[in-house]
Amino acid sequence: MILVYVETTADGVNEVSLETVTFARKLSAAGGGVPIDAVVVGPAPEGVPAQVAAYGVRTVHHADGDDFDRFSGAATATAVAAAREAAGSVVVMAGGTNRGMDVLARVAARAGVAMAANVVAFGGLSPFVVTRQVVGGAALEEMRLSQRPAVFTVAGHAVEPEPAAEPGTGTLQSLAVELAPEDLLVRVVSAERAAPDQSGSLKSARIVVGAGRGAGGPDGFKGVIELADLLGGSLGVSRVVTSLGWRPHHEQVGQTGSRIAPEVYIPCGISGAIQHWAGCASSKVIIAINTDAEAPMMTKANYAVVGDMHEVVPAINEELRSRRG
Numbered sequence: 001m002i003l004v005y006v007e008t009t010a011d012g013v014n015e016v017s018l019e020t021v022t023f024a025r026k027l028s029a030a031g032g033g034v035p036i037d038a039v040v041v042g043p044a045p046e047g048v049p050a051q052v053a054a055y056g057v058r059t060v061h062h063a064d065g066d067d068f069d070r071f072s073g074a075a076t077a078t079a080v081a082a083a084r085e086a087a088g089s090v091v092v093m094a095g096g097t098n099r100g101m102d103v104l105a106r107v108a109a110r111a112g113v114a115m116a117a118n119v120v121a122f123g124g125l126s127p128f129v130v131t132r133q134v135v136g137g138a139a140l141e142e143m144r145l146s147q148r149p150a151v152f153t154v155a156g157h158a159v160e161p162e163p164a165a166e167p168g169t170g171t172l173q174s175l176a177v178e179l180a181p182e183d184l185l186v187r188v189v190s191a192e193r194a195a196p197d198q199s200g201s202l203k204s205a206r207i208v209v210g211a212g213r214g215a216g217g218p219d220g221f222k223g224v225i226e227l228a229d230l231l232g233g234s235l236g237v238s239r240v241v242t243s244l245g246w247r248p249h250h251e252q253v254g255q256t257g258s259r260i261a262p263e264v265y266i267p268c269g270i271s272g273a274i275q276h277w278a279g280c281a282s283s284k285v286i287i288a289i290n291t292d293a294e295a296p297m298m299t300k301a302n303y304a305v306v307g308d309m310h311e312v313v314p315a316i317n318e319e320l321r322s323r324r325g
């Protein structure tokens, strides 16, 4: 039995949870059709069981009530552990979100087993081996999960969410959970909606200026932002840039960011790793700027400028400004 901790919002199941259920289905198929259950904790829209049933979920264990109105990692972990017992699960999974990590780390600790974070694939069932991202996604490692339950989170966008060919029943089952006073010591007391995601403009931009580690730090984007402005385009960045917190995630291009297809893409200081390439390969013309002539992005680009982006980009900006008077 596979149990997936499914996160919901007022709009329904979040995307990473649907990806995780999709991943669970692959695992289930490899195991000969092991049933998949979901556990939902706290208030959830009525349509949630039908939504996860479409992805192959058999039973939805729902822990609800005043104690779950506001998120608490410890209380949610207690509910997930109760669902695991009810379902007799040997695998417990969640999306690799802040909450998924928080909850599953507690579930694993209480069960006395290890947890694998940010899993992107599984390599075999016996022994059960998973591949996971480490060093902010810069490397992959294989981990053998020999204890039961096997507990792991699935990295965001590791798989595309895909409804099941044969939907599950999505039977709703109320979950009785006994909380200890310490489960409610740390709780969310208020929540605010973040500024709107602007990735829409990046996805549809006709010109994208990219910047990677070569920018050198959070202050290294002035030139590329100016170039994007001068060309009426958008800024797109590599994952290193977002992982280091230099720029927000909605600007990321690649496998785990936006897929772009502009007329012109100008990646500056971006090596062109396969995961970045996955997001920009549909660009019509690529003009790469990099100090390393052998960087993959340079060898794949239509035009390659070998040089320091902090010298080349300001020179282009200067030229564009002077031509426009």
Ligand SMILES: Cc1cc2nc3c(=O)[nH]c(=O)nc-3n(C[C@H](O)[C@H](O)[C@H](O)COP(=O)(O)OP(=O)(O)OC[C@H]3O[C@@H](n4cnc5c(N)ncnc54)[C@H](O)[C@@H]3O)c2cc1C
Pocket (backbone or CB within 6 Å): 120, 133, 137, 138, 139, 140, 211, 212, 213, 214, 215, 237, 238, 239, 240, 241, 252, 253, 254, 255, 256, 257, 268, 269, 270, 271, 272, 273, 274, 275, 276, 279, 289, 290, 291, 292, 295, 307, 308, 309, 310
């Ligand atoms: C599952 C998974 C998903 C991933 N998803 C994504 C994704 O969506 N998007 C993504 O981008 N990455 C993704 N990655 C990470 C990816 O593998 C690379 O680590 C990342 O793209 C590298 O970013 P970078 O090119 O900025 O940095 P680096 O690879 O470090 O390259 C920096 C480049 O800048 C050049 N440079 C340095 N200084 C200068 C300068 N002054 N002027 C000009 N050039 C300079 C260097 O020669 C080098 O080529 C993912 C990884 C994994 C495992």
